[in-house]
Amino acid sequence: MGMKNYVIQGFKASAISAGLKKDGALDLALIASEVESTAAGVFTTSKVRAAPVILSYDHIKGGKARGVIANAGNANACTGDIGLRDARRTADLVAGELGVPSEEVLVASTGVIGQPLNMEMIEAAIPELVGDLSPDGIPLAAQAIMTTDSFPKIACFDGNVTGRPYRILGIAKGAGMIMPQMATMLCFVMTDILIAADDLKEALVRAAEKTFNRITVDGDTSTNDMVLVLANGLAGNRTLPQKELGDFRDGLERVMGELARMIVKDGEGATKVVLVRIKGASNETDAVRAARTVANSSLVKTAFFGQDPNWGRIMAALGRADIQMNEDNVDIWIDGIQIVEKGLGKGADAEKSAAKQMALKEFILEIDLHQGVFQEEIITCDLTHDYITINADYRT
Amino acid sequence: MGMKNYVIQGFKASAISAGLKKDGALDLALIASEVESTAAGVFTTSKVRAAPVILSYDHIKGGKARGVIANAGNANACTGDIGLRDARRTADLVAGELGVPSEEVLVASTGVIGQPLNMEMIEAAIPELVGDLSPDGIPLAAQAIMTTDSFPKIACFDGNVTGRPYRILGIAKGAGMIMPQMATMLCFVMTDILIAADDLKEALVRAAEKTFNRITVDGDTSTNDMVLVLANGLAGNRTLPQKELGDFRDGLERVMGELARMIVKDGEGATKVVLVRIKGASNETDAVRAARTVANSSLVKTAFFGQDPNWGRIMAALGRADIQMNEDNVDIWIDGIQIVEKGLGKGADAEKSAAKQMALKEFILEIDLHQGVFQEEIITCDLTHDYITINADYRT
Numbered sequence: 001m002g003m004k005n006y007v008i009q010g011f012k013a014s015a016i017s018a019g020l021k022k023d024g025a026l027d028l029a030l031i032a033s034e035v036e037s038t039a040a041g042v043f044t045t046s047k048v049r050a051a052p053v054i055l056s057y058d059h060i061k062g063g064k065a066r067g068v069i070a071n072a073g074n075a076n077a078c079t080g081d082i083g084l085r086d087a088r089r090t091a092d093l094v095a096g097e098l099g100v101p102s103e104e105v106l107v108a109s110t111g112v113i114g115q116p117l118n119m120e121m122i123e124a125a126i127p128e129l130v131g132d133l134s135p136d137g138i139p140l141a142a143q144a145i146m147t148t149d150s151f152p153k154i155a156c157f158d159g160n161v162t163g164r165p166y167r168i169l170g171i172a173k174g175a176g177m178i179m180p181q182m183a184t185m186l187c188f189v190m191t192d193i194l195i196a197a198d199d200l201k202e203a204l205v206r207a208a209e210k211t212f213n214r215i216t217v218d219g220d221t222s223t224n225d226m227v228l229v230l231a232n233g234l235a236g237n238r239t240l241p242q243k244e245l246g247d248f249r250d251g252l253e254r255v256m257g258e259l260a261r262m263i264v265k266d267g268e269g270a271t272k273v274v275l276v277r278i279k280g281a282s283n284e285t286d287a288v289r290a291a292r293t294v295a296n297s298s299l300v301k302t303a304f305f306g307q308d309p310n311w312g313r314i315m316a317a318l319g320r321a322d323i324q325m326n327e328d329n330v331d332i333w334i335d336g337i338q339i340v341e342k343g344l345g346k347g348a349d350a351e352k353s354a355a356k357q358m359a360l361k362e363f364i365l366e367i368d369l370h371q372g373v374f375q376e377e378i379i380t381c382d383l384t385h386d387y388i389t390i391n392a393d394y395r396t
Numbered sequence: 397m398g399m400k401n402y403v404i405q406g407f408k409a410s411a412i413s414a415g416l417k418k419d420g421a422l423d424l425a426l427i428a429s430e431v432e433s434t435a436a437g438v439f440t441t442s443k444v445r446a447a448p449v450i451l452s453y454d455h456i457k458g459g460k461a462r463g464v465i466a467n468a469g470n471a472n473a474c475t476g477d478i479g480l481r482d483a484r485r486t487a488d489l490v491a492g493e494l495g496v497p498s499e500e501v502l503v504a505s506t507g508v509i510g511q512p513l514n515m516e517m518i519e520a521a522i523p524e525l526v527g528d529l530s531p532d533g534i535p536l537a538a539q540a541i542m543t544t545d546s547f548p549k550i551a552c553f554d555g556n557v558t559g560r561p562y563r564i565l566g567i568a569k570g571a572g573m574i575m576p577q578m579a580t581m582l583c584f585v586m587t588d589i590l591i592a593a594d595d596l597k598e599a600l601v602r603a604a605e606k607t608f609n610r611i612t613v614d615g616d617t618s619t620n621d622m623v624l625v626l627a628n629g630l631a632g633n634r635t636l637p638q639k640e641l642g643d644f645r646d647g648l649e650r651v652m653g654e655l656a657r658m659i660v661k662d663g664e665g666a667t668k669v670v671l672v673r674i675k676g677a678s679n680e681t682d683a684v685r686a687a688r689t690v691a692n693s694s695l696v697k698t699a700f701f702g703q704d705p706n707w708g709r710i711m712a713a714l715g716r717a718d719i720q721m722n723e724d725n726v727d728i729w730i731d732g733i734q735i736v737e738k739g740l741g742k743g744a745d746a747e748k749s750a751a752k753q754m755a756l757k758e759f760i761l762e763i764d765l766h767q768g769v770f771q772e773e774i775i776t777c778d779l780t781h782d783y784i785t786i787n788a789d790y791r792t
Contacts, residue, residue, distance in 0.1 A: 048715030050721045078711050078723065080740050113708025115739040223712050260539055298694065298779075306788030312509025315474050316619050319444030327444045327474065344476055345510040383694075384788075388781050391695055392702030 004061065006138045008169040008314065010034045010234040011190045013137035015144035018125035020073030020111070022120060025143035028122065030129045031188055032067040032098060037230040039065035041106070042208045044225035050077035051087040052107040053226060059091070059103050063197030064101040065230050067131075068188055070108035072173070077223040079112045086117045092261055093123060097130040103390055108186050108226050110147055110173060138190075142171035146188055147391065149173050150268050152370065155258035159252040161244065165195040166235035168251045172259035174266075182365040187227040187259055194233035195240055203249045204229050211256040213286075214293050215264045215379045218323035227256070264379045269386030272304055272361055277377045279368040286377035293321035294378075295354050301383035309354035311340050314367065329370040335363045402550055404565040404632040407428045407586045409533035411540035414521035416469030416507070416514060422540035424518065426525045427584055428463040428494060433626040435461035436597035437502070440621035446473035447483040448503040449622060454498050455487070459593030462496040462586055464500050465525075466504040466541050467518065470571070473619040474510045482513045492522045493526040504582050504622050506543055506569060534586075538567035541582055541712040542785065545569050545662050553647040553652035557640065562631035564647045568655035570662075581608065583623040584653055589644055590629035591636055599645045600625050600708060607652040610684075611775045612691050623652070628786045660775045665782030668700055668757055673773045675764040683717040683772035686765065689717035690774075697779035705750035707736045710763065718733050725766040730757045 013031045021027040041052050041060045059065070070178060076083045087107045095102040109117070142152035153172040158165060167279070174185035195203075208227055229252070265273050276295045281287035294300055295318040303310040311332050318325060332340035335357040339350050357363050417423040437456045439449050455461070465486055483503045490712045491498040505513070538548035553564040571582035591599075604623055625648070634643070642782045661669050672691045677683035690696055693713040699706040707728050714721060726737035731753035737747050753759050 044715075046712065047719075047721055048711050048717035075708075077739070078739055080709060106663035113711065163517075198662075222737065223708075223715055285780065300785075302784055305784065308788070312474060312619075315444050316442065319440075319442035319619055323443075323445055328476065342476075343474055345474070383784065385781050385784050386700055387694075388701065388779065388784060391698035392704070392780075 001196045006169060007135045008167050008190050008333050009192050010139070010232040012133040012135055013141040014132035014134060015091050015137065016125050016132065016139035018071070018131045019121045020071055026140065027071060028074045028125050028129055029070045029092065029144035030133065030142035031141055031190065032133055033065070033230055033232045034231050035234065037065050037232040038063060038102065038195055038197045038200050039106070039228065039230050040197065040204045041226060041228045042204060044222055046223050048078065048223045049074050050109060050224040051079055052076055052109045053224060054084060055087040055091065056106040056108065056226060056228070059106055060228070062103060062199050064104055065106055066104040067094060067098055068106045068108060068228055068230070070110070070186060070188070072145050072147050074109060074115060074117050075111045075113045075224050076109040076117050079116055082116050089119065090122055091164035093126045094130065097126060098111060106228055108224070110145060110186055112222055113223065115203050138169065143194040145171070145173040147173065148268060151210045152268060153259050153262040155255045157255045159251045161193060161235070161240060161247055162237040164235050164237040166191060166237060168255045168257040170259050170264060173187065174263040178327050184224045185222060185263060187212065187256065189227070189252065189255060191227040191229065191231045192233065192235040193231050194235060194237050195231045195248065199240065199242070199245055200229060200231055203245065203252050206249060207253040207256045210253055211260040214226060214377060215260045218291065237387070261379060264381050267381040268390045269384040269388070270381030271384055272363070272382045274304055274362070274380050274382070275364045275377055277364060277375065277381060279366065279375045280370045280372060281374040281376070282324040282372040284374050284376060288378070289373040290318055290321045290323050290367070291376050291378040294367070294381035296334035296366070296385055301380065304358065305356050305384045307358040309334055309339050309351045309358060311345065320369070324371050325369050331368040331370070334358060398597050401532070402442060402552065402565060403531045404563050404586050404630040404762055405588050407534070408513060408529040409537040410527065410528035410530060410684060410765070411536035412521050412525045412550040414467070415517045416467055422536060423467060423469045424521050424525055424644055425466045425537035425540035426490065426529065427537055427586065428465060428529055429461070429534065429626055429628045431628050431630065432500065433628040434459060434593045434596050435502070435624065435626050436590060436593065436600045437622060437624045438600060440618055442590065444474065444619045446505060446620040447475055447479035448472055448505045449620060450480060451483040451487065452502040452504065452624070455502055456624070458499060460500055460503055462500040464502045464504065464624055464626070465490050465522055466582060466584070468506050468541050468543050470505060470511060470513050471509045472505040472513050473621050475512055478512050481539070482515050485515065486518055489522045493522060495758050502624055504620070506526040506541060506582055506620055509619065534565065534567060536570065539717050541567070541569040543569065543662060543744050547662060549595055549655050549658040551651045553651045555643050555647045555790055557589060557631070557636060558633040559630050560633040562587060562633060564651045564653040566655050568659060570659040581618060581621045581659060583608065583624040583652065585623070585629045585648065586626065588629065588631040589627050590631060591627050591644065595636065595638070595641055596625060596627055599641065599648050602645060603649040603652045604647055604770060607656040611656045612688065657775060663777035664786045665780040665784070666777030667780055668759070668778045670700055670776050670778070671760045671773055672776060673760060673762045675762065675771045676766045676768060677770040678720040680770050680772060684774070686714055686717045686719050686763070687772050687774040689713050690761070690763070691776035694779055697701040699777065700754065700778035701780045703751050703754040705730055705735050705747045705754060707741060711739070714763070720767050723763050727764040727766070729762040730754060
């Protein structure tokens with residue numbers, strides 16, 4: 001995992017304060033590839049899709065991209081035809097400045113739902129944004145796409161394929177699976193590997209399933225979620241056969257996993273990151289479902305906050321998870337300390353030790369269903385007073 | 397809706413402090429019918445079922461009951477064979493004192509999960525509990541089954557069938573769909589109507605579906621949930637043919653609906669009761685699913701608390717509800733004030749008026765999907781700081 005500087009050959013970025021955020025912070029980011037890149041994306045599964053989601057979904061079909069423009073402060077969601085026109089115009093203006101086809105510019109937005117974009121601000125900012133493009137601009141772009149995030153999120157992986165070094169560099173934003181009033185989850189990944197569009201898409205879908213689809217802050221799904229990956233091929237490797245894709249897939253999953261974990265850590269009001277691991281499930285679906293139900297339970301999450309190894313709540317969540325289970329087989333551990341054996345509590349001493357581990361900023365909740373061999377994990381955070389404060393008081 | 401005194405012919409009740417609650421409050425309740433009653437029950441759908449749920453599910457199969465004993469302070473859940481033995485022994489002891497078959501005594505528990513019942517306390521209390529049985533004891537029983545509840549829950553309905561007056565009297569407890577550490581939802585309904593066991597079961601299932609299955613506090617489902625209804629037939633009506641069951645069904649739904657509403661009102665930390673009504677859904681499943689997703693969204697519920705008509709969060713919840721919808725068709729009102737028309741916001745003035753309504757203790761959130769003719773409702777509450785406090789600090 002090479003960190004060095006956050007640069008990657010053939011990619012430039014820039015950021016500017018266009019005036020969309022009220023406090024004058026950076027709010028418009030551009031990532032551009034010097035050459036046409038292979039591109040793939042995954043988008044929100046919500047039936048309410050923001051205008052930039054609709055546009056970028058359409059543009060990326062060709063498997064090629066040159067740039068990504070993203071604004072924070074306004075989600076351009078639930079904005080009807082005007083929203084779609086604004087997203088298209090944004091892509092057109094950037095394409096014009098870059099001298100590339102409009103279809104090769106992708107657009108992303110994050111912020112308040114239901115208000116039209118201030119296009120005057122965006123139009124005025126684009127020439128300077130393009131003029132400022134620089135190899136060193138990626139950290140600025142990571143900063144510009146933040147909303148309720150408390151820190152910018154960047155992750156990097158260095159690998160080797162066909163004897164050539166290559167890099168994967170990703171940025172992300174998000175402090176919850178969804179905060180439709182002000183945010184959502186965005187991730188942009190750049191790599192200089194040479195890879196076929198289909199292989200890139202497949203690697204992205206796999207990695208997203210194991211990373212961003214395995215975290216939760218509040219169980220919601222956003223109107224604007226988007227993960228994009230651009231591969232410019234400048235690493236100079238031979239085109240990769242399927243059987244040599246493993247290294248890249250692992251690297252992509254590592255970068256996206258690191259960014260996903262940062263999002264949970266930065267979850268609204270969160271004080272703890274908890275990995276919920278289900279072992280011994282009958283099948284993968286059950287393993288994910290059990291982990292997700294436990295990880296989303298308000299009662300389990302408040303117990304995390306209270307540092308209370310309240311396994312009754314965990315058993316109750318499993319009971320309603322619609323999985324194959326027998327309560328008499330369930331074992332539960334917190335950071336290796338067993339608190340439940342065959343469905344029964346291990347007693348006060350075990351719980352006392354477990355409570356000590358729960359005082360840490362990160363711990364693992366492991367549950368063995370003893371039904372089969374499948375194992376899956378979901379990363380979650382605790383539910384705290386600050387979550388209520390952030391979300392109850394946002395617009396007032 | 398006759399309120400009079402909370403008495404009903406042929407039923408007696410009593411309550412005692414057996415010592416299960418630490419503060420010495422009433423914690424053991426008994427309801428007994430002077431004659432053998434027709435009985436029906438619905439139980440939690442959780443795969444983790446408390447011992448009293450397993451026992452009562454078995455006992456009620458015969459369609460007959462003479463009494464219900466319920467304790468608060470200990471859920472007798474996740475207690476293995478010992479728990480089942482304790483529940484059975486409780487039924488046996490009550491049956492012995494009442495001089496009825498053990499199979500006609502139903503058992504319910506609510507409280508902490510994972511700790512064995514203190515059977516010495518229960519055994520010692522049963523003779524006095526039976527000795528105290530009185531027609532006036534029902535409000536005491538309602539008080540004894542409380543855990544985090546802030547008020548006892550009783551509802552009554554007076555009707556007429558085949559020219560004879562009859563009554564339905566119900567008590568319930570619960571301050572959340574589940575609080576496995578300390579509670580769950582229990583409801584006991586008594587009626588003097590004469591009714592066939594199959595008809596009673598059918599009426600109960602229908603009513604539960606429209607009442608207790610239409611509320612949510614925190615989206616959880618308990619290990620101990622139980623609704624029991626006993627009909628002693630002393631109203632003296634002729635056995636009812638199917639087509640004359642409507643009045644009783646309505647009455648039962650009214651009593652259970654009133655109790656369900658009280659549970660939401662008493663929801664942990666709740667300051668508001670919100671009726672979420674979905675209109676114009678393609679089918680019943682979609683209507684319930686949409687209403688439930690909106691009603692369970694942490695972001696929507698914190699916006700209720702913040703008195704913020706944050707319709708973007710409502711649209712986002714609908715978007716992930718897995719229903720047939722088109723965002724361009726959606727209309728949204730708060731207490732009759734339209735804040736969204738055809739998927740777009742109606743502006744600041746409308747939101748300001750809606751915010752005023754949201755300052756009330758109760759309001760209606762109405763959503764028209766314009767996809768079809770189906771309408772369903774879910775009653776929910778807001779998500780507040782007190783919910784976090786109650787659930788984070790409970791055992792510490």
